[in-house]
Amino acid sequence: MSEPIDLLINPRWIVPVSPAGITLENHAVAIDGGRILAVLPTDEAHARYQPASTVDLPQQVLIPGLVNLHAHAAMNLLRGLADDLPLMRWLQEVIWPAESRHLSPVFVRDGTLLAAAEMLRGGITTCNDMYFYPGAAAAAFAEAGMRAVVGLVALEFPTPWASDTDDYLRKGLAIRDEWRGHPGISFSIAPHAPYTVSDNSFLRIRALADELDLPIHTHLHETVTEIRDSIAEYGMRPLARLARLGVLGENLIGAHAVHLDDADIELLSRHACSVAHCPTSNMKLGSGIAPVTRLLCADIRVGLGSDGAASNNRIDLFQEMRHAALLAKASILDASALPAHAALYMATLGGARALGLDARIGSISPGKLADLCAVDLGGMLTQPCFDPASHLVYVAGREHVTHVWVNGESRVAKGVPLLQINDIELLRIASVWHTRLAN
Structure with missing residues (x-):
């Protein structure tokens, strides 16, 4: 007698990410209660299970939902407001003044909703x-x-x-308490960067992160100026300073990490830190x-991050995979550097591991949550297809995403988002903020 389950997905290919480097054909994914029950040959799946729903994907490759390891979602409202400027001029002359005039809970809610819709359409879960x-x-992500x-x-x-670091942390931890126990929302402590956070504040953040078992998410070694200023003020590079303060550890996620010498890399490795690589933002700035x-x-x-849409100008991990792979090859003159499976790993399980979520998401593995993305490789622009993993990185884009699931719940079906808020309302929100920010 067949076993009843919630959902059976029958794609043409599966790239599970773990085990590494494999692509499965004629296999199905069985899902029940929001979790992956099994990945097994299609004929065996149909004999074993009686699904309440079946999704056939005859030209699609099924991959884990993508993990965006570094973003400023609400900054979607600032997309294109300031382009072609280096980081500090971009921040000081345009972004920070705009935020000082317009920042509010409504700004963050609306910008995050727009970003969440963009991410889900592009397979980011x-x-x-x-x-x-x-x-x-948090409310916007939960609504999406x-x-x-x-x-x-x-x-x-x-x-x-907030007014100062104590105020930021006090208010932030109160928000965390309000959301405690939510299945899809968790928290990190996010000191902006070494150049905007004092030693005393970092010491307090380290203690809180250890006490509450939270990740620490910070910008790190993004520009040459940041490092030069740190040496002038503290007599050492930012990573060395964070090591002295005891901030480095396996819960630290350093965004960008562009300018690293051998000693920096040794510190990151010795302390088991993670890096959010943001190749497009790094190039654009x-x-x-x-x-x-x-x-x-x-x-x-x-892992891979988009950074904010104000400095990218899109939240698109297919673009980040492609840029990461190509830059890795060009920077060391080695065409074998960062092959397709490795780039896909960074966009999925690599990000999940950095967040401490790899036991729950990041690969198509039995027991994990069913966060999944299907990409159509059957069209003229993606044919012929000799290697689906290669196509995911070098050919396909977010426009080829047809289906997305989070916790086994459909969020995009046949390219159409299934959100509580529709495109007309999202466009209205974008129009309202365009008018406000342009004046």
Whole structure:
């Protein structure tokens, strides 16, 4: 007698990510109660299970939901507001002044909803976010049905959200308490960067992260100027300073990590830190190219991040996979660097491992949550297809995503988002903020 289950997915191919480097054909994924029960040959699946629902994907490759390891989701409202500027001019002359005028819970809720819709359409099911008003961000991610790690941002100077580091942390931890137990929303402590956070604040953040078992998510070694200023002020590079303060550890996620010397890489490796590689943002801001192959050779966990849409200008992990792979090859003149399966790993299980979520998401493995993405490779622009994993990185884009599931619940079907808020309302929100920000 066949076993009743919630859902059976029959794709043409499966790239499970773990075990590494394999592609399965004529296999199905059985899902029940939001979890993956089995990955097994299609004929065996149909004989064993009686699904309440079946989804046939005759030209699609099924992959784990993508994990965006570094984002500022609400900054979708600032997309294209300031382009072609280096980081500090971009921040000081445009972004920070705009935030000081417009930042509010409504700004964060609306921007995060727009970002969540963009991410889900592009196969991103988990976002590691860093921005102000974390309660508004959490509510938006939850409304969209997306998994998120929401950063409790901290820095020394005041914003409309908080007045100083103590105020940021106090308010942020209260938000965390309100959301405790939510199945899809968790939190990190997110000191903005070493150049905006004092030693005393980092010491407090380290103690809180240890006490509450939270990740620490921070910008790190993004620009040459950041490192030069740190040496002038503290007599050492930012990573050395964080090591002295005891901040480095397996719960640390350093976003960007572009300018690293051998001692920096040794510190990251010795303390089992993770890196969120943001190749497109790094290129657009002229920050440089992160030494990804050296990080991987040092067994440092590396995931992929989009950064914010204000500096990218899209939240698209297919683009990040492609840019990461191509930059890795070009930067060391080695065509074999960061092959397709490795880039896909960074966009899925690599990000999940950095967040401490790899037992729950990041690969198509029995027992894990059913966060999944289907990509159509049957069209003229993706044919012929000799290697689906290669196509995912070098050919396909987010426009080829047809289906997305989070916790086994459909979020995109046949390319159409199944969200509580429709496109007309999202476009209205974008139009309202365009008018406000342009004036």
